[in-house]
Amino acid sequence: MASKDAQIQQKIVEGQQAVAQKQAEVNSKQQTINDLTSQLEAAKQANNDLSQAIKDAQSIKDYSDQAVKSVSAK
Secondary structure (H helix, E strand, C coil): CHHHHHHHHHHHHHHHHHHHHHHHHHHHHHHHHHHHHHHHHHHHHHHHHHHHHHHHHHHHHHHHHHHHHHHHHC
16 A cells, blocks of 8 residues: 555656646746737837837928928918
């Protein structure tokens, strides 16, 4: 009986080790996901900043064109 108990204990330990290893893998993959998510958010922000800069440049161009037309009309 003691031998059977020892085998069961050994299997429990092996199972716990396997769970710990898989948890470490999951944690590593979660960190990768977090890193990629951060990169994606940074890229989205850069894209938004660029879009705003383009809109601002277009507004300045439109204002400049209107000013030139106004001066030319006089």
